[in-house]
Amino acid sequence: MTLRRFHQASWNEPLLSELSSPGERGLIPPEVELELAAAAGDPLGDVPAGLRRSVAPRLPECSQPRILRHYLRLSQETLGADVNIHLGLGTCTMKYSPKVNEELIRSHKVADLHPRQAEETVQGMLEVFHRFELMLCEISGLDRFTFQPAGGSQGVYANARMIRSYHAARGEGARDEIITTIFSHPCDGAAPATTGYKVITVYAGEDGYPEPEAIRRAVSERTAGLMITNPEDTGLFNPHIEEIVKIVHDAGGLCHYDQANANGILGITRAREAGFDLCQFNLHKTFSSPHCSMGMPVGACGVTAELAPYLPLPTVEFDGSRYRLDYDRPQSIGKIRAFHGVPATVVRSFAWVLNLGAEGLREVAHAAVLNNNYLASRLAGVPGIDVSFGDSNPAHRLEQIRYTLAQLAQDTGVGTLDVARRSADFGVAAYFTSHEPWIVPEPMTLEPSESYSRADLDEYAEIIAEIAREAYEHPEQATDSPQRSTVHRMDQAPHDDPERWALTWRAYERKRRRHAEPAA
């Protein structure tokens, strides 16, 4: 296969503040009728002088076409999933987000709804919530769902809060420990910690997953629950998951199943059968809603009937003819996100499941797992690259694999960060290495979802193979990369230096001025 000749857009586009041209305008706000203005008088005359804006904000002055051109150049300098073979972002489940679903949510029937409208004016939206809840109950086997958490981490946080309320209601508030695992998502430790829990992290055994014995050692009368991903970041499904859940249950804890990336197991295996009490799906991952530059996410949280009283306020109820919001839930944990979360994303995912049906969802899982194993077989012959825990555990990985480039680094001095950066020269976004800490040395995590064709997988494998070849023959091509991307290698040091870091243009200018001044 010949690799494509690629060069990323590189506009060397200045910052808006540098584009400012005094006097230009980008937009005229709606004009005030003269009669209204006369009647209103000085609308802020009663505001103390010290609270009225004294210096106009130092915003840029730019015409509308220049602003649009600026942002479209920036968009061209961005490799979204629509543009590139985005399978390098393991754990993120990059997949096709159907355009028809975007058309649906851009309608004023979604975009221009106010969250406090009367129930009778949002029956369509509430119907989508209700019907999608039923779908996710079937997909997970759990009994109730909330779509309020606006993100996977916030979903895990909501579930940690529900675990806390459950124990408190039973007079078991002394349970103050959550158990998680090192290959679970970092938020499975961070979110319960934010609610005040002490968190115990269990490491993987030789086979690459936490062993029941390790969980048994971690539980005690202080155990509030377990928050675990499965398959974990390694792509390994833990065959002992049921036993692990039982150990935690026997100790009096609850079990949360982080199913942010459930792509390989849709319609294959569910939270219910494994005994979980709570779970969360990321609609912006498994359920196809676009990732929005890290925006518009939903962490859909499922619970058993026993935990349903603790769900955030409100729930959506249906009496057979009318949908309503139920705020009369005294045991609820309250609000997790303002109003109803990110409803447009619920609409998108509802449409996605409705389009696929049960067979289609299983096809998604099959294709995701097939693609992953196919890519692994294509990478198997590439020198210096191995599957983590490959020697000790020959089981097929499901939807993703954490590879290790340790051998490559040892042989050539080219590390995984170099390879990732170099891959941007071939038209694919730098891949995801690993969550911290790097248990697997020189990691590379790939997740080729169902959206990629065999030809896509071949191309991606060839890119990685080419970079590995370069590493052995001309290592500087990787270490000096990127060369055909938007920008060249960045100096990271200023971002960790309080004297030089600049989170805004005003800070940058101030610090630059200070450096430019000769020492007194």
Place this chain on the structure above:
Amino acid sequence: MRDPSPAHPYIPNSAPGIQRAMLDEIGAEHIEELYGSIPARLRVPGLLDLPSPLRSEYGLRRHVSGVLERNQSCAERLSFLGGGCWPHYVPAVCDEIVNRSEFLTAYYGDTYGDHGKMQALFEYASLLGELVECDAVSQPTYDWGAAAATAICMAARITGRGVALVPESTGLGRRSLIEGYCAPWVKLEWIAFDSESGLLELEAIRDRLSDETACVYLEMPSFLGTIETQAAEIASLARAAGALTVVGVDPSSLGVLEAPPRYGADIVCGELQPLGIHMHYGGGLAGFVASNDSEQYVSEYPMFLIGVGHTEAEGEYAFGEVVWERTSYVQRADSKEYTGTTQNLWAIAAGAYLALLGPSGLTELGRGIAQRARYAAARIGELPGVAAPALSAPFFKEFVVDFGQTGRSVAEINHALLQRGIFGGLDLSSEYPQLGQSALVCVTEVHTKPDIDRFVSELAEVLR
């Protein structure tokens, strides 16, 4: 003849022939073999019980549009609802930008693959930084409530103190968010507001401030729409007690209201939704936190922070994560607060919005909103038995209307208005019983004089 089981359009490798070839490459007989690690008793027997699929794009679109058609939107009705999510005009350029495929479908890409996204996010922070006059601006958090909760927790860590004074006029929803989030870390003491003026009770603040107070939190404007005219005094009381001042803002007011640090704010937080983002049934919300950029403050931010830097090439900017080690992605179980995917697309919209409006546009916007709101309040206040504005403090775009003397409940009034195609003000009667039968009316730049006049005349009819 119709293909009985066509490959799925979203799934290239759902075609049977392709699957066979790929399995041969893997050396597996059947896809089932790849699931060998899942115990049989955990497997779903057969198919899930889901509705029959709507496989054609047309059929799907027709069905879902039909369901959504049952909604009545603020584009087809005249709405005066605010209270944390507001109807503002969304410029066409903002929609064009956030609907660009590249921004819409990017995710976690970094300095190299997603340079443009990183620059757009840095520019959002830069322009918001000008609006609030702060050198450090966070990447978005979930909403104003989340931003306020984090700002309060940051203040507690910065001061090493554990109590925050928070106004009762914060709104129930936001109060629930702040309360639930802060509970393990900060004790909240609620400050009453004067039900005549809407202003905070200064004496209560003076009495409660102690060497345990981490911060005083106040909103500008408050959930009830009022401008806290004692803000500078409150901030100086806090400072004298060694506490910080955290100010929550609606940025659409900042063309006419002062940048909070100028009246004593140490940390600024608030909501981005007014800046070029559709309401989306509340999905348009995104919060932010801002402050000085000293190490002491920056270290306490849980969110992503993007900074500008340079590459090996002369004159080339690049953008990277500032102190990545802070975040829960590295700290995991040792995190102070978690972070994750939030609302970055809206930050891109907000940056574009601020660029479009520029300094003059923002001033004109703020003034125009205030004029309309003042006009509306005066007109509504002319109706018999109706007090508007019911609180005497100055206000920006929202104001309380007291219907107590009309003998009618807000619920009745709003129901009747709905029949006339109007979404009346937010019913405050259960949320703020001390305000009686009151509603919070929101007026912005989208409301014309005829809109306001129609509201007033329909209201007069309803109350007759």
